Amino acid sequence: MVAPAVPEITEEVLHESIDARTDSLIALRELGPPDLVHLLRQPVRNPGKHIGVYHHVTGVDASSSASLAAYINTLTYREHGQPATTKIVEGLYCCYNAFSRLDMRVHVTIPGTVESYCVDERGEKKKTTDELWLETYLCSVLRAYSYADDGSGETIRKIMGVRRFNPVTNTETEHKFLSAAEQLFFKGWQLGSDAVVQVPTTVSNHLTAGLLKYFHTTGRYASGVNLFEKLRTQNVEVSSLLAKVLFMGNEEVDAVRVLHEALKESPMDYVMLDTQAEFLLKKAETAATPEQREERLRMALGCADRSTIAAPSEFGTWARLAQVYVAMEDWENALTILNSCPMFNYQDKDAPVMPEPKDIYLPTLPETRLDEIDSEPEARYSEQIDPSLLNLRAANYRGTFKQAYSLLTEMTAKIGWDQLLKIRSNVFVMEDEYRNERQEPVSYPTKRNASTDALRGTPDLPPTNGDATDDEVTGKDEVASEKSKQDDADSANTSNLTTNGQTNDNLERPSSAVDPGDVKKSDGENGSNEDGHLSRLNNKRLCERWLDSLFMVLYEDLRVYTIWRTQMAQYRAQSMQYKKSAEEWELLGSLAERLQHTDEAVEAYRACLSQRFSPKALSGILKVFEKNKNTRETVAATIRLVTWQYRWYSEFSPELLHTIRTLIEDEGAVKVRSIIQATNLPQNVLDLTHHYAALCATFRSSGTDG
Structure with missing residues (x-):
C-alpha cells in the first residue's frame, strides 16, 4: 500500500513553526496537537542556504526515538524519479506527551546523528525516559483515533496538511497498544475527557473513550473483554467498560450480569447506571409489544433517575433521563429535565497555531486521481451562498x-x-x-x-x-x-x-x-x-x-x-426546476439532518452531489445506506470517501473502516470484494478500499473467513 503524499508548508522565518509549537505548550488542555515534522531543506546548487518546511502527522509509532527517526528517514526517499532540486539535511519530530505535559522531540541530522530530548511548558529541555516514551506512544495512538476524520471531511479541513496513519494495523501492534493502556489505565483521568463529561474519572476520560472507539471500529471485542476483566479486579468501576464491550459484541446476558454484580458492590456508580439505562432504551425500541416497551422504559427511567442523583453535576446523566422521558412521550417532564441539564464550555481538540506560511505545497498522488473528486476544490471556490443559510x-x-x-x-x-x-x-x-x-x-x-x-x-x-x-x-x-x-x-x-x-x-x-x-x-x-x-x-x-x-x-x-x-x-x-448552488444544497441537507428529517436531508445531499463532489453530503447519504442495508450503494459511497480522504493525506478513518467491517460481517468478504472490484472506477482507486477490507482480514473479523 503506497503511503499518502507529503504536504509541505514553507516557513517565512527559519524554525518559526517549532518556536510557535513551543510557545503553545502551556495552553494545551486536551491530548495535544498532531505531531509536527520539521525538515531543513538545502538547495543542491546553493549549499549555504536553508529552507524550513513542515507538515503534521498522526498515527506514527511514537514508542521510541528510533521509530520517529525512521519516519523522518522515509521522507528523504519520497521523490519519485524527479531530479531533486533540494535535499533534506535535518529533521525534527515533535510528539506531545499529554500525561506528563512534555513535548518529546527527536532531532535527526542526515547523514549523521539522532538526538532525543523533551521540552516542558516553559521551553526547557529535559531528558527522556522509557516511562515517558510509553506515555507518548499511548497518547499518539489515542490522538490518531480521536483526531481522525469521520468521512465527512470536516476534521481534515480544520488543519491544513496533516498525514493520518492507522496506528494499529495488526494483532502485534494491537497487543502493544493494549499493553500500554493496561499499564497506564489508572492515570487516564489525567488526560481529561470528552466535551460532555464535566469531571474526568477512572472510566470517563480520553483513554477509555479511545479504547472503546478502537473496539467499536475493529470489532476486537474479545481483546477488550480480556483487558477490562483484568482491570476490574483492581477497581469495580471498570465493570461499566466491560459491560459496554460485551454489549458491542451482542453478549447481552453477560453484560447485564456484570452490571448487576457490580452495582451490588457500588450501587451509586453513575456510569454503570447510565449504561443500564442506555441498554434498556435500546431494548425498548425493539420491544415486541407495547406492554413490553412500557416495562423496559419504566426500568430505564429508574436507572436514569438514580444516575442523576449519583452524579448531579454531569450533563450526560440528565440528558439520558430527558431521553427516557422523550421515549415515554412524557413531554413536560422531558422539557423540565432538559432545563435541568448542567451546561459547560466546549473544549475543542488542541490544534496547532502556526505563523502565516510563505508557501504551501499540497501534492496529489496518481493513485488518488478521480475526476469527480479532483474538481471539487475549484467548484467550491466559485459557488454563491445565501447568507441566511x-x-x-x-x-x-x-x-x-x-x-x-x-x-x-x-x-x-x-x-x-x-x-x-x-x-x-x-x-x-x-x-x-x-x-x-x-x-x-x-x-x-x-x-x-x-x-x-x-x-x-x-x-x-x-x-x-x-x-x-x-x-x-x-x-x-x-x-x-x-x-x-x-x-x-x-x-x-x-x-x-x-x-x-x-x-x-x-x-x-x-x-x-x-x-x-x-x-x-x-x-x-x-x-x-x-x-x-x-x-x-x-x-x-x-x-x-x-x-x-x-x-x-x-x-x-x-x-x-x-x-x-x-x-x-x-x-x-409548476413543473419548474428549483435551483441552488451545491454549497447551498449541502447546507440545506445539514439543516434537514439536524431537524431529523432524513428523507429531505438525502434529497438535498443528492442535489448537491449532482453538481459536484461533497464528502459531507456523501457521508450523510452513507448513513442512510447503512441503515437500510443498501450494500452496493454503501460500497460505492465508501470507495469515493476513502479516495477523497486519501487525496488529502489520510489513509485512516475509523468510521469508514467500521463501515467496511460491518459490510463484511453482513455479506461476507468475498462478496464485498467482488462488489468493490465490479465498480466502474479506476483500479488504483479501488485498491484504496481493498486496503480497508484487507485490514478486516488481518484482524480476522467476522465474515472474512468465508
Missing part, C-alpha cells in the same frame, strides 16, 4: 449544547412546533405571565430539586456555550433584542430565501421565557429579597437562559426549513 447558529453547536439541541429537535420532529410551544408555556414561566403576577404574594413548596431551585433565585451561571462564543448562551436582554431585530429582518431574510415572492412562513416565533436572573433583578428593584410575586406560578419552572436561546435558534432553523420546503412544492407544482 450561513447564519444558522445551530450548525456551530458542539458538546453539551449540540446534544441538548438534538433532544429538542427530536421532540419537535415527534410532536410538532406548535405542540412544543404549548408544552413550553405549561412548564415554564412566560414573560407575559411574569409581568401580570409579579406583584402578588407567593408560597413555595419546601422540597427543592434541580428543576425548581431556580424559583428561589439561583445565582447567574458563568458564561457557557458549545462553541466558545457569546451566541449560544443568550441573556434575557439579548433575547429581547433578538426578537426586535427579527421583526425588522423577517422580510429581508424571507426575500433571500424566495425567488417567486411567495412564502409560507407560518411558524409562531417563541415568546421569551423568564429566567432566574430577571427574578433576582426585579427583587432588587422592589427592594425585597422575598419571592413574593409568583403566587400562581409556583408550580412552574424558570427557563434557563441557554434553553430559551435554543428555542430561538430552533425557530430560525424551522423557519428556513419551512420556506425551503414550501418553495420546493410550489416549483414542482
